[in-house]
Ligand SMILES: O=C(O)c1ccc(O)c(O)c1
């Protein structure tokens with residue numbers, strides 16, 4: 001199907017927008033009126049520019065507050081329309097979007113709406129233009145596709161059809177199944193947008209919070225399937241109004257948008273049982289490694305040593321160390337000389353049953369491929385760049401061949417057996433992009449977005465996981481400014497966190513984040529843990545949580561550069577991330593560490 005995007009989805013001037021969406025592979029665009037009005041080029045030149053970029057101008061929009069008005073207003077509305085039609089001819093746009101009337105002057109009369117739209121369609125036909133009538137969710141009287149279709153049918157003009165916009169349909173909770181009753185050739189246009197599930201005024205929700213399919217909470221494939229069953233053969237056009245995207249990098253947003261459409265095509269193909277546009281999903285089934293780049297190998301090595309890791313190998317040709325405990329593998333490499341941070345997470349390796357296919361799928365979803373020389377070993381490893389710049393390597397499940405390049409000794413067995421999850425930090429304009437990236441490329445399921453209070457702000461995060469919890473990520477929204485603690489961390493799965501905590505407490509140097517006594521006073525109110533258990537948690541500085549499945553114990557180390565380690569123990573299938581404790585952890589990370597000569601610098 002033709003892929004289109006409304007110019008309102010991306011930031012920049014009209015020509016910048018056209019260039020970016022063409023580069024991302026779109027076939028066409030919806031031109032938003034404001035983009036044209038603010039453009040220094042006359043419509044003919046915009047048309048030439050679009051032509052030269054291989055973009056078809058699918059639609060011009062929006063035309064507002066036309067139908068179901070008193071007779072004295074009709075003449076003025078038709079005059080307005082004539083001007084737009086002439087301008088559209090110059091632009092080479094064959095379809096105009098007509099939004100349902102939102103004015104208090106509109107009359108609640110379908111027959112009148114149909115009669116006036118028929119008149120408009122006759123005028124449009126004189127210019128070779130077709131009209132797509134779109135019921136806005138906040139339309140004065142026409143706010144559902146069922147009602148809009150009734151009016152279009154009543155009008156009975158070949159140049160008048162309906163525009164279906166997923167946001168208006170799903171935000172109101174309308175059942176998309178009824179779309180199948182509309183003949184495919186009367187659906188003139190289809191606009192697609194997702195949105196987070198928010199309880200808010202629908203106009204505000206639509207104008208500020210829409211996002212690309214797969215980034216919010218709507219079932220877009222469930223909406224598109226009945227649309228395609230009607231035989232609709234027009235473009236699938238993204239229409240996203242979003243405050244962040246207006247300010248974000250134009251080219252990047254265009255690629256993010258295209259990725260969302262490709263992923264949606266795959267989801268709808270699954271629903272319809274048709275051929276998929278993508279190599280089949282390969283589910284990752286574990287973490288192979290996490291790589292930290294640091295200027296301070298000694299301090300980080302000291303911290304890993306305290307956690308029970310051993311330096312098991314040194315890369316044969318590169319300045320990269322391998323630190324291991326059981327199947328938990330951490331690589332320490334050198335920081336790029338230009339990097340402003342002393343220590344940061346730069347790569348993760350996931351295990352895949354078919355690494356080559358994983359990489360092929362990632363590239364088909366427009367992930368930038370990375371050159372092989374970055375691989376931690378000389379072993380052939382496929383890698384792509386993720387939205388926050390972290391490199392993602394695909395490694396063979398259960399066969400860490402890349403480890404052979406480290407000439408590594410057998411790793412020590414301790415309580416820590418592997419990586420439980422990795423927390424990645426994203427700038428504000430990459431957060432939704434990241435959720436879609438991991439959802440489509442790795443097949444991870446997103447959890448709801450959550451917010452945690454921080455003494456100096458609010459931390460937004462969203463966890464993602466595969467079905468069996470062997471690959472879990474938490475995506476956080478990075479705040480800028482030196483007052484904010486790092487949000488990159490590696491969480492290590494521990495089979496006996498009490499023993500680990502005891503050992504770490506006994507060290508002469510303080511490597512653990514202190515937890516305030518008030519937390520433990522309140523924990524008594526939250527959970528009936530018994531005196532002895534409660535005392536043990538307090539003494540060891542362990543945090544606690546529980547869900548319907550099981551229990552969770554965790555603690556954090558001090559921060560080195562941008563990174564800290566979390567040690568976690570999941571008991572009986574606990575599925576969360578201890579989010580209830582995040583505000584306490586964030587506050588503790590702002591509190592200066594107690595002075596101790598050997599203590600690592602918490603501020604990095
Ligand atoms: O918010 C609006 O006014 C508006 C305009 C055009 C659309 O296609 C739409 O879905 C919403």
Ligand SMILES: [Mg+2]
Nearest residue numbers: 134165191239
């Ligand atoms: Mg719309």
